Amino acid sequence: MADIEMKMPKMGESVAEATIIKWLKNEGDHIDADESVLEIATDKVDSEVPSSAEGILTKKLFNEGDVVKVGAVIAIISSGGTAAAASSAAKQQEAVAGGNSNSQPQETAAIAEKVPYVPAPSLAKSNGSVRFYSPLVRTIAAAESVTADELAAIEGTGAEARVTKRDILGYIERRTKVKSPPEIKVSISSSSATAPSPSVVKTPPAVPVFSGENEIIEMDRMRKLIADHMVMSKHTSPHVTSFVEADVTNMVKWRNKVKDEFEKREKEKLTFTPLFVEAVARAIRDFPMINVSVDGTKIILKKNINIGMATALPSGNLIVPVIRNANYMNLLGLTKTVNDLANRARNNKLMPDEIQGGTYTISNVGTFGNVMGTPIINQPQVAILALGAIRKVPAVIETPEGDLIGIRSKMFLSHSYDHRVVDGALGGSFVRRVADYLEQFDPNRSF
Numbered sequence: 001m002a003d004i005e006m007k008m009p010k011m012g013e014s015v016a017e018a019t020i021i022k023w024l025k026n027e028g029d030h031i032d033a034d035e036s037v038l039e040i041a042t043d044k045v046d047s048e049v050p051s052s053a054e055g056i057l058t059k060k061l062f063n064e065g066d067v068v069k070v071g072a073v074i075a076i077i078s079s080g081g082t083a084a085a086a087s088s089a090a091k092q093q094e095a096v097a098g099g100n101s102n103s104q105p106q107e108t109a110a111i112a113e114k115v116p117y118v119p120a121p122s123l124a125k126s127n128g129s130v131r132f133y134s135p136l137v138r139t140i141a142a143a144e145s146v147t148a149d150e151l152a153a154i155e156g157t158g159a160e161a162r163v164t165k166r167d168i169l170g171y172i173e174r175r176t177k178v179k180s181p182p183e184i185k186v187s188i189s190s191s192s193a194t195a196p197s198p199s200v201v202k203t204p205p206a207v208p209v210f211s212g213e214n215e216i217i218e219m220d221r222m223r224k225l226i227a228d229h230m231v232m233s234k235h236t237s238p239h240v241t242s243f244v245e246a247d248v249t250n251m252v253k254w255r256n257k258v259k260d261e262f263e264k265r266e267k268e269k270l271t272f273t274p275l276f277v278e279a280v281a282r283a284i285r286d287f288p289m290i291n292v293s294v295d296g297t298k299i300i301l302k303k304n305i306n307i308g309m310a311t312a313l314p315s316g317n318l319i320v321p322v323i324r325n326a327n328y329m330n331l332l333g334l335t336k337t338v339n340d341l342a343n344r345a346r347n348n349k350l351m352p353d354e355i356q357g358g359t360y361t362i363s364n365v366g367t368f369g370n371v372m373g374t375p376i377i378n379q380p381q382v383a384i385l386a387l388g389a390i391r392k393v394p395a396v397i398e399t400p401e402g403d404l405i406g407i408r409s410k411m412f413l414s415h416s417y418d419h420r421v422v423d424g425a426l427g428g429s430f431v432r433r434v435a436d437y438l439e440q441f442d443p444n445r446s447f
Helices: 083-099 106-114 135-143 148-153 165-179 221-236 249-266 273-286 331-346 424-439
Strands: 003-007 017-023 036-042 045-050 055-060 067-069 073-078 183-185 200-202 239-247 292-295 298-301 307-309 360-363 383-387 391-399 402-418
Touching (some): 036 073, 135 165, 249 331, 249 402, 273 331, 273 424, 307 331
Parallel strands (some): 360 383
Antiparallel strands (some): 003 073, 239 402, 292 298, 391 402
């Protein structure tokens, strides 16, 4: 019987680790070559890891929710023997681990140094079976005075619904927030001990009260990542937004004129997005200090122009695939890249590297009928451009013979930038230059 190490695969040059979302196979299960064994996540991209060999999954070395380095061994697959033998071996290992307190991980030992280990009794489920708790969970429960009834009520996310370290720590955090009384601080005047100054009362956030008419929806993993990233961005960068209105009549007429021929010849739909990317890339060449990031008091100037395009997913979440070296692409190359990334993003087929390394981001809020928006910077970048809906509006047209009123296609551009390194002159001039390139669009250009 030969043991084969299954390792965390390399998923891109910039990806060093991944999170195990779900094991698709249990210890003792037979696995075919190229059959998916587990699901992993890197940033916002989820993917399945296939087995490189046929055999029996004899040992999982990590649990769901663990963050694993690329190249680390995550499981052992036996290329010989039977599933029954492997299952028996796995159960024997589990029994030894459960009964041997000396096999506690280093983290358990660290807690036990401060708090004497008090074994919590195994709890019977409603069906009479005994629920297993790891030594680490039992030690944390004893240290935090978590009762047996409380342990039994915690919903486990581990294998076979076991309570993990994350589950019990999350429960303790929620319990602490609910039980914490309001903090009251009273200052006493130095001139008179009998005349206290007005009390300063700090109250914790109110605990939400839910009625039977409300539905509680847990955020999925991607939504949690987006939420954390957006809050971090607002805490990191002082946001300023400049607005410009652009007359894109010539661009709209040209696109309407050539889109059918373009699709017939190139087998690609011609949207406005590659035209916007083209204009942004040209403006970045004119204002390279928009294409930077901040590291403490240092400004990192990026030589490559890698433009991220915010893409809405069917789930309602958002992902930002990156068009690398956009300034070197012609319109056909931009169109093929934009369509390919957008289609694979909506079908969850992006590679981890394809959402990394962006230096500037655009977000087309006009897709949803919005005329403008105030986008949040995609860290560690320093600026982001929101593209509003293109609308036909009455406008004053200047001619050599005089001014007149006409129907023009116009849109708003909203440019949010990090005021630590981008002042109003640079941020405003950049978005004005993007608008100039859109307004000066050549209606006679070829594709």
